[in-house]
Amino acid sequence: MYNPPVLMPAQVRLVAAFPRPVDVAVAAARSCYSPQLVPPAKVAGEHLAEEEARQAALARRDKLAQSLYLAGHHTTFQHAHFLFAIEGVSRQFVWSFLHAHPFANSEQVSQRYVPVAEDAVYEPPTLPEKAKAEYQSTVAHLHAAYRQLVEALSPIAEAELLARFPTWKRHPERLARQTQRKAQEVARAVLPLATLTSLYHTISCLTLFRYRRLCAQADVPEETRGVVGAMVAEALRWDPTLEKLFQEPIALEETPEYRCFLEFHSASPQPAAFREEFDRQLGGLSSRLMSWGQRNQEAVAAAVRTVLGVTEAQLPTTEAIRLVLDPSRNTLLGEELNLTTLSKLSRALHHAHYTFAKKLSHAADSQDQRHRMTPAARPLLWAVVDEEPDVVVPKLVQHAGGKALSLFEDAVSRAWEGAQKLLRAGASREHALYLLPNALAIRFVESADLLNLHHKHRMRLCYNAQEEIWQASWEEAEQIAAVDPEIGRFLLPPCAVRKAAGKSPICPEGDRFCGIPVWRLQRKDYRRLI
Numbered sequence: 001m002y003n004p005p006v007l008m009p010a011q012v013r014l015v016a017a018f019p020r021p022v023d024v025a026v027a028a029a030r031s032c033y034s035p036q037l038v039p040p041a042k043v044a045g046e047h048l049a050e051e052e053a054r055q056a057a058l059a060r061r062d063k064l065a066q067s068l069y070l071a072g073h074h075t076t077f078q079h080a081h082f083l084f085a086i087e088g089v090s091r092q093f094v095w096s097f098l099h100a101h102p103f104a105n106s107e108q109v110s111q112r113y114v115p116v117a118e119d120a121v122y123e124p125p126t127l128p129e130k131a132k133a134e135y136q137s138t139v140a141h142l143h144a145a146y147r148q149l150v151e152a153l154s155p156i157a158e159a160e161l162l163a164r165f166p167t168w169k170r171h172p173e174r175l176a177r178q179t180q181r182k183a184q185e186v187a188r189a190v191l192p193l194a195t196l197t198s199l200y201h202t203i204s205c206l207t208l209f210r211y212r213r214l215c216a217q218a219d220v221p222e223e224t225r226g227v228v229g230a231m232v233a234e235a236l237r238w239d240p241t242l243e244k245l246f247q248e249p250i251a252l253e254e255t256p257e258y259r260c261f262l263e264f265h266s267a268s269p270q271p272a273a274f275r276e277e278f279d280r281q282l283g284g285l286s287s288r289l290m291s292w293g294q295r296n297q298e299a300v301a302a303a304v305r306t307v308l309g310v311t312e313a314q315l316p317t318t319e320a321i322r323l324v325l326d327p328s329r330n331t332l333l334g335e336e337l338n339l340t341t342l343s344k345l346s347r348a349l350h351h352a353h354y355t356f357a358k359k360l361s362h363a364a365d366s367q368d369q370r371h372r373m374t375p376a377a378r379p380l381l382w383a384v385v386d387e388e389p390d391v392v393v394p395k396l397v398q399h400a401g402g403k404a405l406s407l408f409e410d411a412v413s414r415a416w417e418g419a420q421k422l423l424r425a426g427a428s429r430e431h432a433l434y435l436l437p438n439a440l441a442i443r444f445v446e447s448a449d450l451l452n453l454h455h456k457h458r459m460r461l462c463y464n465a466q467e468e469i470w471q472a473s474w475e476e477a478e479q480i481a482a483v484d485p486e487i488g489r490f491l492l493p494p495c496a497v498r499k500a501a502g503k504s505p506i507c508p509e510g511d512r513f514c515g516i517p518v519w520r521l522q523r524k525d526y527r528r529l530i
Helices: 021-031 051-071 074-078 091-098 129-164 166-170 172-190 205-213 221-238 240-245 256-265 271-282 296-308 317-325 346-351 362-368 395-400 402-424 429-433 450-460 467-483 494-501
Strands: 011-017 081-090 105-108 196-204 287-292 353-361 441-449
Touching (some): 021 240, 051 074, 051 240, 074 205, 081 205, 081 221, 091 105, 091 362, 129 172, 129 395, 129 402, 166 172, 172 395, 172 402, 205 221, 221 429, 271 353, 296 317, 317 346, 346 450, 353 467, 362 441, 395 402, 402 429, 450 494
Antiparallel strands (some): 081 196, 105 196, 353 441
């Protein structure tokens, strides 16, 4: 039986699981070559009376399961899923591993709306003894700054809310609750990446195989090995027959990222030069359009005509794009459910593509990566972080200035100072990164087809979206409109889409309405602070 390494205090529980994962995988494979569906019970030989015959059936099952696995016929292992409750893991681990790929689903405790407790911090079990005092001192400083920043930001947050909702003066409890939430949403920028989180996390059996194989990788190899080990142990308790299929993890030193890190950063590391070059290319934006299909509009129009079986003379490009992107014509865009992947007409949007260079804070990118169908190449933090503070300053902090800005800058300096002291005390890069704040700047390259980008913009152009993601989405929509105007005009927030589609109520947020009828504005006139 596999015994996971005890490297961290995470609690991993298997909440629900698909029955008989291996039996189902083999039954699915055998059904491809059978006139009838093969039941999982038959794969396990449960229909056989003699024990010897049942054992022979199990041997055949195991042999076929291993054959399927080694041959790469892995779709059969996607049928079985596992739902894990995961507690006591760092935000850094979730960003670096659990949410860094598209084949999972999570619901995570929100730092935007839930106050963070002082003791909700991950401390690496392998942290050198002489580094522990500095680690704990830095964490304590950052948590104190978080609470002070909430207090310092509350007056300006309240003023901004009252500017939108003057009647809230008559509802002091609601005003106080929303003010607190807005202040702590911004103040979380100074919380360390070591801050603990909890989440429900659902993956397929195939994804769990992949987790096990590649759990020893930067930036958080120790914590990742511990969490994945616990997930594997839970899965094996559910179905011990899975043990024969799990491969040993690839060693950290054998991963391509680690080899490249040694090649480029051992002798002459230049993270500052990389950051300067990247920021220069951004030109002051948080998201700059790098490349796009030179005939995006024509490609979408051709796909629409193909779906409908009409000629260009019958359906010119501009009208074809309107048929698929104008919510008054394609009313599925106004549905609460995202139905576009199931709609033949809407799937024409897959054929336009855009790539952006982006810079967000670690906290904002942790939300941005939840849009799994707009994949990105995110940085190896070991390679891009050095002794110089490198953060994204929240707009509300900039706007407040004074004490709030001083608190923020002091916390950032203290975080980098603590990280450098840890390294000098013999701690690893993994340990040091935990002390850096949520405001840490993440530079990455993100691509999307128009179908999935349209859905993302429809969600993130809402004024209730996180500040930085809203700003990036607005910049992206404006740049797309500049190169593909017939497409860009239809990149709109949910309220504007629903209004055009004739849906009611226009704002789908209910009592979370932002207070501004954005559907009446032109996109160039969108403005928001909080």
